[in-house]
Amino acid sequence: MGLWPFIARRLMxxxxxxxxxxxxxxxxxxxxxxxxxxxxxxxxxxxxxxxRALMEQRYGLDKPxxxxxxxxxxxxxxxxxxxxxxxxxxxxEELRRFVPATLELTFGAMGFAILFGVPLGIxxxxxxxxxxxxxxxxxxLIGTAVPVFWLGLLLAYLFTYELRWLPRSGQLxxxxxxxxxxxxxxxxxxxxxxxxxxxxxxxxxxxxxxxxLGAYAMGIIARMLRSSLVASMAEDYVRTGRAKGLSxxxxxxxxxxxxxLIPTVTVIGLTFASLLAGAVLTETIFSWPGVGQFAVRMxxxxxxxxxxxxxxxxAVGYILVNLAVDILYGVLxxxxxxx
Amino acid sequence: xxxxRISDLVERLTKGELTRREFFVRGxxxxxxxxxxxxxxxxxxxxxxxxxxxRGLSSHQAxxxxxxxxxxxxxxxxxxxxxxxxxxxSSAAMMNVVYECLxxxxxxxxxxxxxxxxxxxxxEFSEDGLTVxxxxxxxxxxxxxxxxxxxxxxxxxxxxxxxxxxxxxFLAIDYWTNVEAxxxxxxxxxxxxxNAALAAVLTSIPLSVMDSKAVIAVGGTDAPPSTTPAEGSDxxxxxxxxxxxAKALIDAASVGTGPYKLVQWDVNSxxxxxxxxxxxxxxxxxxxxxxxxxxxxxAQLQSVQVGEVDMAYALQVDQIETVKSDPNLQVINGPxxxxxxxxxNTREEKGGPLAKKEVRQxxxxxxxxxxxxxxxxxxxxxxxxxxxxxxxxxxxxVLDLKPTLDLAKxxxxxxxxxxxxxxxxxxxxxxxxxxxxxxxxxxxxxxxSDLEQINGCKVKLSPLPGTERIARxxxxxxxxxxxxxxxxxxxxxxxxxxxxxxxxxxxGRVGFSDPxxxxxxxxxxxxxxxxxxxxxxxxxxxxxxxAQAFICLYQPEDNKPASVKVQGVAVHSVYQIQLRIASxxx
Numbered sequence: 001m002g003l004w005p006f007i008a009r010r011l012m013x014x015x016x017x018x019x020x021x022x023x024x025x026x027x028x029x030x031x032x033x034x035x036x037x038x039x040x041x042x043x044x045x046x047x048x049x050x051x052r053a054l055m056e057q058r059y060g061l062d063k064p065x066x067x068x069x070x071x072x073x074x075x076x077x078x079x080x081x082x083x084x085x086x087x088x089x090x091x092x093e094e095l096r097r098f099v100p101a102t103l104e105l106t107f108g109a110m111g112f113a114i115l116f117g118v119p120l121g122i123x124x125x126x127x128x129x130x131x132x133x134x135x136x137x138x139x140x141l142i143g144t145a146v147p148v149f150w151l152g153l154l155l156a157y158l159f160t161y162e163l164r165w166l167p168r169s170g171q172l173x174x175x176x177x178x179x180x181x182x183x184x185x186x187x188x189x190x191x192x193x194x195x196x197x198x199x200x201x202x203x204x205x206x207x208x209x210x211x212x213l214g215a216y217a218m219g220i221i222a223r224m225l226r227s228s229l230v231a232s233m234a235e236d237y238v239r240t241g242r243a244k245g246l247s248x249x250x251x252x253x254x255x256x257x258x259x260x261l262i263p264t265v266t267v268i269g270l271t272f273a274s275l276l277a278g279a280v281l282t283e284t285i286f287s288w289p290g291v292g293q294f295a296v297r298m299x300x301x302x303x304x305x306x307x308x309x310x311x312x313x314x315a316v317g318y319i320l321v322n323l324a325v326d327i328l329y330g331v332l333x334x335x336x337x338x339x
Numbered sequence: 340x341x342x343x344r345i346s347d348l349v350e351r352l353t354k355g356e357l358t359r360r361e362f363f364v365r366g367x368x369x370x371x372x373x374x375x376x377x378x379x380x381x382x383x384x385x386x387x388x389x390x391x392x393x394r395g396l397s398s399h400q401a402x403x404x405x406x407x408x409x410x411x412x413x414x415x416x417x418x419x420x421x422x423x424x425x426x427x428x429s430s431a432a433m434m435n436v437v438y439e440c441l442x443x444x445x446x447x448x449x450x451x452x453x454x455x456x457x458x459x460x461x462x463e464f465s466e467d468g469l470t471v472x473x474x475x476x477x478x479x480x481x482x483x484x485x486x487x488x489x490x491x492x493x494x495x496x497x498x499x500x501x502x503x504x505x506x507x508x509f510l511a512i513d514y515w516t517n518v519e520a521x522x523x524x525x526x527x528x529x530x531x532x533x534n535a536a537l538a539a540v541l542t543s544i545p546l547s548v549m550d551s552k553a554v555i556a557v558g559g560t561d562a563p564p565s566t567t568p569a570e571g572s573d574x575x576x577x578x579x580x581x582x583x584x585a586k587a588l589i590d591a592a593s594v595g596t597g598p599y600k601l602v603q604w605d606v607n608s609x610x611x612x613x614x615x616x617x618x619x620x621x622x623x624x625x626x627x628x629x630x631x632x633x634x635x636x637x638a639q640l641q642s643v644q645v646g647e648v649d650m651a652y653a654l655q656v657d658q659i660e661t662v663k664s665d666p667n668l669q670v671i672n673g674p675x676x677x678x679x680x681x682x683x684n685t686r687e688e689k690g691g692p693l694a695k696k697e698v699r700q701x702x703x704x705x706x707x708x709x710x711x712x713x714x715x716x717x718x719x720x721x722x723x724x725x726x727x728x729x730x731x732x733x734x735x736x737v738l739d740l741k742p743t744l745d746l747a748k749x750x751x752x753x754x755x756x757x758x759x760x761x762x763x764x765x766x767x768x769x770x771x772x773x774x775x776x777x778x779x780x781x782x783x784x785x786x787x788s789d790l791e792q793i794n795g796c797k798v799k800l801s802p803l804p805g806t807e808r809i810a811r812x813x814x815x816x817x818x819x820x821x822x823x824x825x826x827x828x829x830x831x832x833x834x835x836x837x838x839x840x841x842x843x844x845x846x847g848r849v850g851f852s853d854p855x856x857x858x859x860x861x862x863x864x865x866x867x868x869x870x871x872x873x874x875x876x877x878x879x880x881x882x883x884x885x886a887q888a889f890i891c892l893y894q895p896e897d898n899k900p901a902s903v904k905v906q907g908v909a910v911h912s913v914y915q916i917q918l919r920i921a922s923x924x925x
Contacts (some may be wrong), residue, residue, distance in 0.1 A: 034806030038813065042426055042506035043837065044513075044827065046813045047847050054504060058575050087418055088583055097607060153637070161641050168642045169633045171608065174407045178608065287634045289413060289607030297415055300770055302806045 007323065014319045018312060022076075025311040026069050029304050036085045036302040037061065059085055072308065081312075082305035084298070091309035094294060099313060100184025101171070102290035105282070106275045107185075108210030113217035114268065117143075120218070121225025121264070126252055128230055136222060143219030152212040152285035159208060166208055169287035172201045209286040213279055217271040224267045229260035262329060269325030273318045403923045404626035406905065408916075409633035409642050409651040412606040417630075420593065420604055421586040422547040423499045423559075426506035428825055429652065430610075431544060432916040433630060436623075437482075437612055438547035438595035441473055441493075441526075442538050445919075447911025448673055450829040451730060453538050457488070457548060457596065459524075461538065468533025468865060471515075473541075475524045479619040481550035482593050482600040488548055490520030495551035498561035503582050507545030510827070514540050533865035535872060539830035542913070550594040559585030598623040598919060608632055624907075624922040636776070643668065643900045649923065650901035650908065652915070655776055656717040662900045671899045672719075673910030676728045676826045677774040678834075681765075681786070681890040682812070683819050686850040690818055692758040699887040701752035702763075703742040705796075706789050710744075712893050715777050715785065720893040725883045726824065726838045726845075728894045732831040732869075733876030740884050741891075746792055753793050762797040763790070766811060767821040769802035774823045775895025782892070783821060815848050821892075829913050831876050832864055838889055839879055851888040 037055050038046070045051040056062040060071065075082060081091035117140070124136035160168040171186050172178060178186060179193040187206065190199035232238065233256045241251040280292030291310060298306030410416070416429040422438050435443075441458040444450055455461065459474040479488040497518055501511035514537060517529040528537070540546070551561075564576030593601035596619065599612035610630045614623055631648055633639045639651035640658055644665065654662065654670070662668045683699050684690035692698045712720045723729050724741035765786065767779045780802065787798040803811070811817045824845070826833050837844035840860050841852040856879055863875040883889065897910045907920040 032807075033810065034804060035810040036806065038806055038809045040506060042509065043824075043844055044509045045506070047842065047844060051504075058504075058579065083583075086415065088424070088586070101607075156638070156641065160645055164645055168645065168647055169409075169635075169638050170631060174609070174631055174648060175405060175611070175627070175629050284634050285638065287413075287632050287638065289632070293413065293634070297413075300804060300806070301415070 003327070007327070010319075010323050010326075014316075014323075017319060018315055021315045022073075022308060022312060023069070025308055026065075026072070026304070029302065029307050030065060032302060034302045036304060039086050039301045039303070072305075076312075081309040084306040085303045086297070086301045086306070091305050094306065095291065095309055095313055096184060098289060098291040098294045101186075101288060102276055102279055102283075102292065104185040104187060105206070105209055105213060105279055105288055105290055106272060108206045109214030109275055109279075109282075110217060110268070110272055112210045112214035113221055113271070117218040117221030118225060118264075120222035121229060122252070122257065124222065124226040125229035125233065125260075126248075128226075133226075137226070140219040140222035140226075143215040143217075144223070145219075146215065148212060148216070148281045149285060151215055152208075152282055155208050155212060156285065167205050169205075171205050171288065172198060176201055205286075209282050209288050212285070213275060213282040217268075217275065220267055220271060221264060225260060225264045228263050229256060232256040232260040235259075265328055266325055269321050269328075273321040276314060276317045276321075403904070403925045404624075405629065406625050406627070406650070406908075406918075406921055406923055407629045407631055407648040409631050409639040409648040411634045411639075411653070412610060412630060412632040414634055417606045417610065419586055419590055420601055420610075421589040422496065422507075422545050422549060422595075423503045423582065424505050424507070424586055425545050429915060430630075431914045432911070432918055433601075433610065433612060433628075434544045434547070435597075435911075435914040436599045436628075436918050437593045437597040437601050438544060438549070439597050440543065440547050441475075441541045443542050444829050444911070444913050445917075447909060447913060447917055449730070450676055450826075450912045451732065453542060453829065458541075462528075462541075464533070464867065468867070469530050471528040471530065471537060472521070473526045473528070475526065476619065477524060479596050480617055481553065481596055482615060484550055484553050484594070485617070486550050486552055488550075488596055489523040490526050491523070492548050492551045493526055494518060494520055495554070495561045496549045497546065498563075499549070499554070499559065499582065500545050502561060502563045503579065504564065507543070510540060510543050510545050532861070533867075535864055535867050536828070536830035536832045539828045539833070543828045547595060549589075553594040554585060554589065557585045557588040559589070599628065606632060623919065628918060628921070640900055643902065646902070649905050650899055652899060653776065654898045654900045656715075656719055656898070658900075659717060659719070659898055667903055669901050669903050669905070671901050671905075671908055671910055671916075673897055674721075674729075674912050675774070675895055675897045675910075676731070676829065676912045678723065678726055678728050678824050678894050679773050679775070679777070679782070679821065679892045680726050680824065681819060681821055681892065682817075682845060682849045683888055683890070684815065684817055684849050685886075685888050686815070689815060690850070691763070692756065692761045693763065693818060695756045695758060696886060697752045697756035698758055698761075699890075701749045701756065701793060701796075702790060703887045703890045704745045704749035704752065705793050706742070706786060706890065706892070707744050708742070708892065710789075711782065711785055715781055716775050716893060716895055719898060720775055720895040723891050723894050725880045726889045726891045727831055727834040727876070727880060728826075731829070731834065733873045733880060734831075736873065736877045737880045737884070740881065742884070742887070744789075749793050753795055758795070760795045760797070762799055764799040764801055764818045765821060766801045766803050766808050766817050766819070768805045768808050770805050773821070774825070775893065777895075779821065786821070786892075812848055815850075817848075826913065832860070835860060835863065835876060835879055839883060845889065849888045851886060853882055853886070856882050 041051060041055055060068060072082065083090055084094060120136040120140055124133045127133050156168060159166045176198060179189040179195045179198050182189045182192050186202045187199060190202060238251055238256050241255055279290050280296050282288065283290040283293045295310040298310055410429055416427055418427055419425055420434065425434060439457050441456065442453050443456040444452065445454055446452055457476050457479060459476050463472045475490060481488060497511045501508050514534055515528040516531050519527050521527050558581050560578050560581050562578050564578045590604040598615055598618045600615050602613050603609060603611040609632065612628050614626050616622055633642055636653035636655055639653050642648045643651050659670055662670050683693045685694055687694040708722045712718060712722065721729060722741055723734055724737040727734050729735060765783055767783050773779050773782055783800045787800055790796050790798050812820050812822065838846055839856045840846055841857050859875050859879050863872055866872040866875060899910060904924045906922045906924060909917045911917040
């Protein structure tokens with residue numbers, strides 16, 4: 001099958017997946033005990049039935065569930081994700097604010113994970129069962145085993161409180177005006193605006209949360225790459241390459257690594273998608289205004305529109321990342337075609 | 340060149356030409372070099388950004404005109420800066436200096452001292468107490484527009500708050516039947532019944548004045564909602580939609596009269612207010628106040644300690660001594676009107692044994708209040724006699740009647756009730772802390788431990804997500820609960836009513852009903868003589884203490900860490916922080 005028909009088919013299937021996700025989320029959210037209106041009805045008014053009735057009417061919660069879902073889908077087709085109950089802001093506006101920030105943090109985390117994870121994996125593989133291998137695997141183990149919140153608090157204490165090298169929280173220095181919003185990612189927007197002070201500031205603020213969020217992915221990448229590179233280096237074509245007189249670097253980096261990267265790319269893709277949704281701890285520790293925090297707030301308040309909006313965005317993220325991974329497979333190995 | 344060295348190293352490694360010792364030596368050298376390089380890079384980036392050689396994480400530290408405060412803005416505590424929609428707690432400090440009411444509480448340590456702010460003098464009551472006249476200050480101008488405040492602006496603001504129909508609307512509905520402008524400088528309130536708490540009600544931030552012309556210009560309205568909204572996914576009247584849209588604009592640029600004006604509202608980053616140079620009184624000393632979004636309490640304290648911010652909202656009780664021992668920091672401390680209490684369902688079908696007064700009194704006698712205050716709050720709290728916090732009217736007079744730990748008496752009461760072996764389920768929030776930053780799990784565990792000292796009493800702890808817990812509490816579907824209460828306005832009726840009046844708020848949920856108390860509550864509202872009013876609320880509290888449908892556990896102090904450079908800032912029992920005279924030294 002050609003690439004474009006493959007992409008088209010995957011996108012069609014994605015719509016079905018999103019539909020199922022939305023129904024599942026809608027049903028589960030309404031099944032959980034609790035009442036989102038309690039967040040907007042004060043203590044003084046809570047016992048007045050007329051106030052409750054007014055609020056139910058205002059938020060569309062007085063209708064049967066299928067009718068509520070129908071209206072939600074009707075608005076969704078028009079691009080309207082509804083209005084949050086707690087903040088009374090359009091869900092799409094809230095997501096436009098949070099998703100780029102999470103993307104920015106995720107890119108930073110993946111950058112750290114790949115920058116350190118790939119070399120660690122290569123070193124561990126080429127120096128298999130030697131000290132370098134043990135050290136690399138130990139570092140990878142630290143990354144995967146240490147809880148995010150612990151690592152975050154430790155690094156924050158060390159680099160912010162003790163050494164005073166890096167800032168503690170937020171995206172920019174106190175009082176610094178954010179660059180004009182273009183992408184929503186402050187670093188990119190600062191570059192576009194040529195605001196070097198803001199660019200430097202956001203980079204400094206991005207360092208610690210990127211390390212904290214990327215540590216787990218770094219460990220996974222290192223471990224996965226080590227395993228697959230060890231397997232690749234045992235293949236006949238590697239022996240052939242050495243016999244032909246190629247340098248070891250050329251053999252490892254130019255030949256064995258390319259094959260070894262295939263499963264690692266899968267891991268990178270899935271990890272990227274999970275980071276999008278699972279950055280809430282890092283975002284909380286460093287007060288990074290991402291979608292993870294928003295999702296938790298919406299879940300705790302049982303804010304149906306917000307919850308549905310976040311779930312759909314995360315689902316779309318997973319779908320797109322998986323699609324990108326599949327396409328990358330074909331690029332890395334022409335034998336793996338989308339048939 | 341670098342690439343060659345790396346590839347050379349890889350090659351030598353794979354060929355085994357490096358011994359382990361050589362690898363360690365070169366690896367350590369490389370690692371140290373990299374570390375030094377990274378450190379140098381971090382320092383240079385740091386220095387380039389801040390322009391300062393040491394500890395210069397932000398330049399505002401040296402700026403004596405800007406105060407930076409850390410608070411968890413995006414955690415749901417800061418929702419709006421529009422008084423018509425405002426019903427939050429944390430952001431009251433900001434709202435208090437951006438919007439102004441007819442009356443205010445200048446000193447948070449004395450919540451009963453209510454003074455005129457935009458009113459000219461105390462309210463004037465008619466003979467029958469049903470008509471109240473309030474004169475307005477003259478020459479007060481609104482932010483940005485420069486429009487002069489008139490009575491019409493007040494009418495608009497009150498009606499808008501009422502007709503938006505959101506959480507604070509009851510403030511503009513429940514306390515008068517009509518408000519009109521006698522002239523540009525005079526308001527007349529018509530009451531259904533006399534209300535001695537009216538001045539206190541009029542200190543509430545939702546009842547602040549807004550520039551009516553500016554609000555209308557951004558689409559806001561004070562019109563009542565239409566009765567037949569369009570059919571759709573949610574049936575909202577167009578007036579409500581218009582006010583929602585106006586809210587977004589008002590959040591971005593304030594339309595009040597306060598000493599500061601709001602210039603940036605971004606709860607995910609920073610909310611910023613700037614000095615109002617045309618303020619009707621002396622302009623404030625600070626040029627700017629910035630609230631910075633820092634979610635986690637430890638992060639807030641660290642931010643103060645490293646100088647990233649000047650003060651923070653959250654301070655865990657076990658960190659107070661740490662702050663006090665730092666010569667660069669101070670603890671700003673003061674009383675609150677918040678309480679943490681136990682509600683006991685007196686209805687037999689849900690409350691079970693709690694329907695018996697002796698059982699409730701036994702519970703009140705079994706709790707180690709001093710232990711809770713000393714161990715969970717490090718002594719930073721007091722125990723009021725009832726759910727009416729000190730020093731509101733009548734509370735100091737009944738302090739010696741507060742329940743105290745007496746296990747023998749508790750057992751005696753329990754045995755006298757005849758209920759035998761019973762299990763009592765306590766529900767409480769699992770996802771938020773109790774007032775005073777106390778962990779609910781610790782508090783509930785302590786209560787369980789105390790109550791199980793009574794032979795025959797077993798306690799089942801049921802932590803629930805906040806939405807579920809409040810739904811069960813409001814739905815009267817609970818046996819016992821641990822809950823907070825904070826003031827709507829600084830008057831005894833703000834507590835006595837909800838906790839004492841039949842079928843009202845908390846009293847309705849636990850089934851507390853006493854016609855004598857209902858009558859006394861009405862009398863207390865209409866009584867203007869302070870001595871007589873005090874006696875009324877003393878009598879009400881004695882009834883409450885006897886019934887023990889509610890047990891007040893503690894009334895916490897509030898402690899906030901700050902740099903020693905911060906001056907003129909006080910903890911405030913109503914506004915959280917009083918910033919009107921805030922300043923900062925060099």
